[in-house]
Amino acid sequence: MISAVLVVVMVGGLAYFRATVLAWSIGLAGWLLVSQFSLNVQVPAALWIVFALLALVLNGVPLRRAVFTGPLFRLFKKITPAMSPTEQEAINAGTVWWDRDLFSGKPDWQRLLSYPEPRLTPEEQAFLDGPTEELCRMVDDWQVTHELKDLPPAVWQFIKSNGFLGMIIKKQYGGLEFSNYAHAKVVTKIATRGGTAAVTVMVPNSLGPGELLQHYGTTEQKDYFLPRLAKGLEIPCFALTSPHAGSDAGSIPDYGVVCRGSYTDPRSGERHDNVLGIRVSWEKRWITLAPVATILGLAFKLYDPDRLLGDKVEIGITCALVPTAHQGVMIGRRHWPGGTAFMNGPTWGKDVFIPLEWIIGGREYAGQGWRMLVECLSVGRCISLPAMSVASGKLATYVTGAYARIRDQFGLPIGKFEGVDEAMARIAGYTYQMEASQDLALTGLDMGERPSVLSAVLKYHNTERMRKTLNDAMDVHGGKAVVLGPRNYLARAYQSIPIAITVEGANILTRSMIIYGQGAIRCHPFVLREMRAAMAEDGKEFDLAITGHVNFIISNVVRSFWLGLTGSRLTMSPKAGATARYYRQLTRFSTAFALLSDMAMLSLGGSLKFREKLSARLGDMLSNLYIASACLKRFERDGAPQEDLPVLQWAVENAIYELQQAMDGFLANLPNRILSFVLRRVIFPWGLTHKPAGDKMGTLVVRAMMEEGGTRARLTHGMYVPQDERDAVGVLAPALRAIVETEPIEHRLRKWAREGRFVTITARDRLAEALHAGLLTQAEFDAVTRARKLKRDVIMVDDFDSSLTQHDEALLERLIF
Structure with a gap:
């Protein structure tokens, strides 16, 4: 019994910590010796002989290559599908970074937390506070999209003369030479004001002549x-x-x-x-x-x-x-x-x-265009569309949080209704995920990385989350968002969703083919080494890669079962407190993801690239690992504010839940049903235990959305907020403050009405009656009057003449008042 326990513990430990072949040999030899000479277990001579032969073959590289890896190498070359030149160039494009850690099954959390905090230089901050702010003030999105169908000439000239088209161009050529982080924040701010202006600025700074010339010209x-x-x-x-x-x-x-x-x-x-x-x-x-x-x-x-x-x-x-x-x-x-x-x-x-x-690049770059494009795309896809998605999230969070607090039904702000609350929590949670994911990728870019896999993750998941946040924001606003006009701050962003979903690689293709298709080869610790060894006819390199790969699989089987069995409670976390369990859970799922990847490639071989639904689910696993880890990084970067804990928990718990569901869907559809059955018992020994964020947590997120400062301010930081109360977005902040400040007075007015203390009927007349009766001071009367005026400005929608050409909001004001 002791011998059996020893071997289980030893094998488990060696596998869990990914011991070398030599360590395995020493460990098993030690177990045999202890069993025979200390525990008086009769170890059969045949077992000693088998062990000695295996140890000799596996530790002697020439023997190992002759007996084991050589035949496997010949088989591998036959079954591995050939890559087209364009596939090879796409695989070779860019670099791998934090995504490699997530594929490893053992993410180095200290390395993640040690990545530098992205910062704006004084020059970049001044540009955001100066020319970018001024450009936003100049943009009237209704005028641009409905009347002119173009930017006004003054805006075009301002963009050109202030260097917006040369943010990525080096200073030696007259450009601004901004960091990728600054570039993204400029686009984000402009996009919160108008999509037309944002696209006009972002495209010359993304994949295009400027980028290609700087690298290859x-x-x-x-x-x-x-x-x-x-x-x-x-x-x-x-x-x-x-x-x-x-x-x-x-x-x-x-x-x-x-x-x-x-x-x-x-x-x-x-x-x-x-x-x-x-x-x-x-x-x-x-x-x-x-x-x-x-x-x-x-x-x-x-x-x-x-x-x-x-x-x-x-x-x-x-x-x-x-x-x-x-x-x-x-x-x-x-x-x-x-x-x-x-x-x-x-x-x-x-x-x-x-x-x-x-x-571009002259005669010697003839035929090099595809490589040039995919290398540059790995940068641009991290910036442009993800930044516009973040902008949509910030705008949706800002306006919906304020609107849901200002607008009331049945005597209660609509944000306090649970049905509305559920949609609003998604808006804030997805916004947190989007910005955290992009900021982490931008950190990598500014460190010199070109993360091609993560750029695909960002392009797909940020634009999909933009779609969801805008849908929810439209639902909460109801009729306010249905009617087009200058007062509708959501409709144009909502209408433009298909653009982001389609360009720079359609989202369906990006999810089903690109994220995992590139990630499985680029980020896996051994697959690319094996493929390159096969193409180079390098048996020695293949031997090293495949030996490590087998050890990797064995380790992940043991680690997945142990982490699933213990709920990952016994693994290490870089942080204590409320976030510790998330690091542990992500370690568990990273290991399980690595195991599922290998089993998919092993069981399906080259046909995996044609199994797009399975590939998409594997991509979802990698993506949600990245999103959850980016949220944890952001929380620590922000100083771990306790106010933000609910939105962090919502973001991470929902990412982990979606990750679990992707694994469940993958196992349910894996063609090899026996393998699926075994993997499910290894990875989920207690079943599917993770749930999405609970209702109470969502309510805490929504309460923070509807209060000025704190979490709301951090979620919306960097967006353009007009200071003009005549602006549909600009009126929200003063209206929110006024409503909150006068709520006690409105409560008293409703109480007096229930007590029958008024002879008048309308709310307006009762307010005047309360003033004349001495129930309210003049200051209170003025505050309520202003709050009601601002509230009406927030709620109102636009009206036009019968041809929908003349917009005259003042006309209705005069007719009513």
């Missing part, structure tokens, strides 16, 4: 274009998406053929004859800023049938810069993205001749 290209882009003398766009190749950008039908030809340079007017160049034909759609662009970034497939550049006929995807004034470039028409009026449209051209010097 020739010296001549940088010196000419970057100063002009930084000062708004050139307006860039990047034409990638084609009608027949939306999210499948690698299949673009646009092409160019290397040849000799002639052209007139539109910049200088000079004629150039018999030049080696490219004859390009393209048709692009959905290209932001195309209608006003002066420089067109163009992606196309390049062919060299006459081998003028070398031996290859099919050179590959290539990126070039083409002035829109160049002969044959067709541009200028517009698409109309719903809810916004930013410039977006088609561009096309037929047999347009351009010189090789217009390739």
Whole structure:
């Protein structure tokens, strides 16, 4: 019995702590020796022989390769599906960072907590407080989207002259050279005021000519274009998406053929004859800023049938810069993205001749376009759309928290009704998740990382949470949000949801193919090593990788069962108190996720990439691990304020619940039912024990949403708040203060009405009657009058003439009052 207990404890300990092969051999040898000579257990000679042979084979690398890993290597090369060049470039793009820890099954929480706090420099803060604030003041989103269908000329000029289009461009070229964190915060602030202005600013600073030129441009290209882009003398766009190749950008039908030809340079007017160049034909759609662009970034497939550049006929995807004034470039028409009026449209051209010097990076970068694009996309997808999603969350939190406290029904603020409370908790909780997730990724970017997997996580989950927060905000506002007009601060953001869901990779594709498709290979400790070893015919490297991989799987089986059995209570946490259990639970689920990943790849092989529903659930697991860990990081970064504990708990508990449900769905649909049965008992020995955040916690979150300062202020920090009470958003703060301050007086008025102390009927007349009767002071009368006026301003919706062209809110005021 003692011998049996010893071996169970020893094997469990060695597996749990991921011991080396040598440590396993020493441990098992020690157990056999103790059993035979100290515990008087008769160990059969056959067992000693089997152990000695296994130890010899597994610890002797030549023997191990001959007996075990060599045959496995040959099998692995046969069953591993070949990767296309575009898949290889996507896999190689960017870096892995905190996502690698989450894939490891043993996240290093101290490393997470030691990441530096993202901060704005004094210059960046001054830009946010100065030009960005002023730009927001200049933007009237109703005027932009309904009347002008464009930004006013003064706003366009302000954006150009203040360097908004050159935030990412280095100072040596006249740009602002802001950090990624500052870039995101500028976009977020503008987006809380108007989506059109935000998109106009963010696109030149995201994937486009500026980004590509800084990384790959020739010296001549940088010196000419970057100063002009930084000062708004050139307006860039990047034409990638084609009608027949939306999210499948690698299949673009646009092409160019290397040849000799002639052209007139539109910049200088000079004629150039018999030049080696490219004859390009393209048709692009959905290209932001195309209608006003002066420089067109163009992606196309390049062919060299006459081998003028070398031996290859099919050179590959290539990126070039083409002035829109160049002969044959067709541009200028517009698409109309719903809810916004930013410039977006088609561009096309037929047999347009351009010189090789217009390739971004010059001739040597011909065929390198796909690599250039995916590398830059790993940065841009962390910033632009996630920032706009954060902005929507902040706006929804700010306006809904105030509106639900100001608006009452049945004598009670609507935010105190449990049905409304449930929706509002989601708004605050998702907003906390979105900003925490983006801020952590921005920290990585500013540390020099290019986290391609996390950028996909952010793009999908932030835009989906934006969709949910805006839906809930619309529900809470009811009729206030139904009627379009200057007073409706939610409708345009709500209408623009499909834009964020669709661009930079459709969300369905991002979830089902990209997040886990890249993550499984890039972040796994061993899979990419094994694949590269197979492609390089490197048996020695494969031996090291596969040996580590087998040990990794054994460890995760033991760890998953032990952590599930104990509810992860016995594992370490970097923090004590209320958050300790969350770190422990995430360690447990990280281990389980690593085990499920390996079992999926082992049981399904190369077919896993075609099992998109299973891949999506694995992606959901990784994503919610990241979101929950980012929320914990944010809580500590903010100084662990106890006021924020309810919203943190809501955010983390719901992320863990969604993670658990993704695992349950994965196991329910794994084709190998025996494997599914075993894994379920290993990972969930007590069943599905995690629940979403409870009702009481949600109510605490909502109470904080409806109170000025504290949690509400931190959730909405960085958004633009107008100071004009005539503004639909600007009136909310003074109205909220006035309502809260006069609530005791209103309570007394209702009490006197119930006691029959008034002879008048209306609330307005009763207020005057109370003043004349000496029940109220003049100051109290004035305060209630002002509060009621502000409350009416908050609740009212817009009305127009019968043609819906003339908006005159003052007319109704005069008719009624």
